[in-house]
Amino acid sequence: xxxxxxxxxxxxxxxxxxxxxxxxxxxxxxxxxxxxxxxxxxxxxxxxxxxxxxxxxxxxxxxxxxxxxxxxxxxxxxxxxxxxxxxxxxxxxxxxxxxxxxxxxxxxxxxxxxxxxxxxxxxxxxxxxxxxxxxxxxxxxxxxxxxxxxxxxxx
Amino acid sequence: xxxxxxxxxxxxxxxxxxxxxxxxxxxxxxxxxxxxxxxxxxxxxxxxxxxxxxxxxxxxxxxxxxxxxxxxxxxxxxxxxxxxxxxxxxxxxxxxxxxxxxxxxxxxxxxxxxxxxxxxxxxxxxxxxxxxxxxxxxxxxxxxxxxxxxxxxxxxxxxxxxxxxxxxxxxxxxxxxxxxxxxxxxxxxxxxxxxxxxxxxxxxxxxxxxxxxxxxxxxxxxxxxxxxxxxxxxxxxxxxxxxxxxxxxxxxxxxxxxxxxxxxxxxxxxxxxxxxxxxxxxxxxxxxxxxxxxxxxxxxxxxxxxxxxxxxxxxxxxxxxxxxxxxxxxxxxxxxxxxxxxxxxxxxxxxxxxxxxxxxxxxxxxxxxxxxxxxxxxxxxxxxxxxxxxxxxxxx
Numbered sequence: 024x025x026x027x028x029x030x031x032x033x034x035x036x037x038x039x040x041x042x043x044x045x046x047x048x049x050x051x052x053x054x055x056x057x058x059x060x061x062x063x064x065x066x067x068x069x070x071x072x073x074x075x076x077x078x079x080x081x082x083x084x085x086x087x088x089x090x091x092x093x094x095x096x097x098x099x100x101x102x103x104x105x106x107x108x109x110x111x112x113x114x115x116x117x118x119x120x121x122x123x124x125x126x127x128x129x130x131x132x133x134x135x136x137x138x139x140x141x142x143x144x145x146x147x148x149x150x151x152x153x154x155x156x157x158x159x160x161x162x163x164x165x166x167x168x169x170x171x172x173x174x175x176x177x178x
Numbered sequence: 179x180x181x182x183x184x185x186x187x188x189x190x191x192x193x194x195x196x197x198x199x200x201x202x203x204x205x206x207x208x209x210x211x212x213x214x215x216x217x218x219x220x221x222x223x224x225x226x227x228x229x230x231x232x233x234x235x236x237x238x239x240x241x242x243x244x245x246x247x248x249x250x251x252x253x254x255x256x257x258x259x260x261x262x263x264x265x266x267x268x269x270x271x272x273x274x275x276x277x278x279x280x281x282x283x284x285x286x287x288x289x290x291x292x293x294x295x296x297x298x299x300x301x302x303x304x305x306x307x308x309x310x311x312x313x314x315x316x317x318x319x320x321x322x323x324x325x326x327x328x329x330x331x332x333x334x335x336x337x338x339x340x341x342x343x344x345x346x347x348x349x350x351x352x353x354x355x356x357x358x359x360x361x362x363x364x365x366x367x368x369x370x371x372x373x374x375x376x377x378x379x380x381x382x383x384x385x386x387x388x389x390x391x392x393x394x395x396x397x398x399x400x401x402x403x404x405x406x407x408x409x410x411x412x413x414x415x416x417x418x419x420x421x422x423x424x425x426x427x428x429x430x431x432x433x434x435x436x437x438x439x440x441x442x443x444x445x446x447x448x449x450x451x452x453x454x455x456x457x458x459x460x461x462x463x464x465x466x467x468x469x470x471x472x473x474x475x476x477x478x479x480x481x482x483x484x485x486x487x488x489x490x491x492x493x494x495x496x497x498x499x500x501x502x503x504x505x506x507x508x509x510x511x512x513x514x515x516x517x518x519x520x521x522x523x524x525x526x527x528x529x530x531x532x533x534x535x536x537x538x539x540x541x542x543x544x545x546x547x548x549x550x551x552x553x554x555x556x557x558x559x560x561x562x563x564x565x566x567x568x569x570x571x572x573x574x
Contacts, residue, residue, distance in 0.1 A: 033357070034353075034356040034357040036352070036353040036356045037297070037301075037353050037354055037356075038297065038353075039353060040349050040350050040351075040352060040353015040354060040356075041297060041300055041301060041350055041353060041354075043346075043349050043353075044304065044346045044347060044348070044349035044350030044351075044353065045300070045304070045346065045350065046346070047342055047343075047345055047346030047349060048304070048307055048342070048343050048346035048347055048350075049346070050342050050346070051339050051340060051341065051342025051343035051344075051345075051346060052339070052343065054338060054339040054342060055335070055336070055339035055340070058335045058339070061331065061332035061334075061335035061336075062331060062332065062335035062336050062338075062339050063330060063331035063332075063336065064339070066329070066330055066331055067314070067331055067336045067339070067340060070314055070318075070329065071306075071307065071310035071311055071313075071314050071340065071343075072306070072310055073310075074309075074310050074313035074314050074317060075306055075309050075310035075313065078280060078309065078313060079284070079287065083280075083281075083284055086281065103376075103379065107379075107380075107383045110383075111274075111383065111387050111390075114273070114274060114277060114387060115390075115391075118273065118320070118391060118409065119409055121320075121321060121324040121326045121411075122324060122409060122411060126324065126326040126328070127321075127324045127325030127326035127327075127411070128325075129325075129429075131426050131428055131429060132423055132424075132426050132429075132544075133416075133417070134412065134413075134416055134417030134418065134421075134422040134423050135325055135411070135412070135422075136324070136325070136411055136412075137412070137413050137416040137417075138407075138408065138410070138413060140408075140409070143394075143408035143409060144408075144409070146408060147390070147394060147408060147409065150390075151390070154386075
C-alpha cells in the first residue's frame, strides 16, 4: 500500500485538519500582507520556495552522491557509521559557517562573535569522529564475542 | 499521423521517468531509515519542538506588541529569560531533526499518483509551505542569532508571519498523518532482524546531533553550560563592562547628547514638560539596587547588579501619580526601538529602575550612559538605553 491510498490516510481528523490548517496558513499570509513594508510577502514567499527547492534539488542529490561515494571507498561494516558522521559533519560546518565567516561581525562591537570559531568548529568535528570511531570499535567487539557463542550453538 | 510525435515522445519519457522514480522510491521506502516508524517518531519530535517554539515566540511577540487585553507581569523576573532561551535552544535542536525527517521521507515525494482526489491534493500541496516554511524559520532564526541578515525583509515581521504558515501546514499534516502515525508506532511485527537496530541508529544520530548543537550553544544563557558554548554567537561575560552590547552608542548616534554636561531627564505630561532632572539630582533621589538580567530576544542573557532610581519614585518626585502606563524615550533620535512602554504592573514594581550604575560602576556609553531603563522580566530591546524623556498620559 502506498501512502497515497485514501483508506490508509483518512482519519476523522483529516478534513478538520485541512480546513483549520489552511485557515491558519491564510492568517499567516495575511499578517505578512498587512505588514507588507516590513514583511515583504513576495520576497519571503520566494525565500520559502527557494529553501524547499535548494533542499530537494541540491542537498538531497548531494547526500545521495556522497552516500554512494562512501559506499565505493569505505569497507562494508564501517559504511553506515562513516555516512552518519559525514552527514553530521556537513551539518556542523553549515551551522558554524556564519560564525567562522564572521558574516554578522561589526567593527564597532567586539561583543558580537567573540569566540575563536574556526578552532571551536574543528574541536566539535573532532568529537563527532572520535565518538563515531568509538561506536564502530565497540560494535565490532560485540560482534566478535557474539560469533563464537553463535558457533557453539549450532549443531 | 505525424501530428505530434515530438510531444508524445516528451510526455512518454516524462511518464517513464516518473514511473522509474516511483519504483526507486518504493524500493527505498523498504529501508529502515525511510520507514513509517522513523518518520512518525521524528514527526512527533518536530511537532513538539515547533509547538514550543511557536508558543514561546508568540509570547515574545505579545510582550513587544501587546494586544489591548494583555499586560505582561514583572514577576517572576527570570521568566522571559527562560522562555526566550527555550525558544532559541528548541529551534536549534529542531535543525538536525528536520533534516533527518526530510531525509527519511524524501522518497515519498516521488510516489504516484500525485493525488487521489482534490482533498488529497490540498494536503500534498501543503507540503510546500510546511517544508519551505520550516526551513525558513530555522535558517533565518539561526542567521538572526548570528546577527547576519542577508535579506531585504525585516526579520521579526517575516519570522512572525511565516510561523503561522508553518503551524497551519503542520495542522494539515497532522490531520492527514494521524492514522498512519498511530499504526506506525505499534510494535512492529515480522520484520528483518536488523531493521530495528538500524532504525534506532538513525534516530540516535539525529538525537545526538540535536544534543550536540544545543550543548555547544546554550551556554550563552545557561550558566552551567558556559564552558561548552563553543558555537555560541554571544558570550554573556564578553563585552563592554563585561557583558554584551547590541546597539553601541556610536551606532545609535547618541555620543554627544549622552555626554552633554547639560543633560537633563525630562518628565512630560501630555507632551508638556512637568519636571526635569540633572544627573546629580537623579543621584540624590533614593537609590535602589537590584540584580536583574538582560535577556535578549536572540536567546542570550546576562545578569548584573543595577543601581538607580525606581521609576515610580521618580514620578512621585515629579509630582505625578496613578498612571496606567508610561513611555520611556531614548536620546536616540530615530530607530524602531528608541522608546518602550512600561505598563502599570511594571510601574508599581520597585525594581523597575532608571539605572545609573552597573555593578557599582558608572554605565559605559554603550550600556546606556547616563541613564538606562532596566526592569524585571523584560526583553532586552525594551530595556531602553540613553533615556532622555519619560512621557505620561495624553499626547506622546
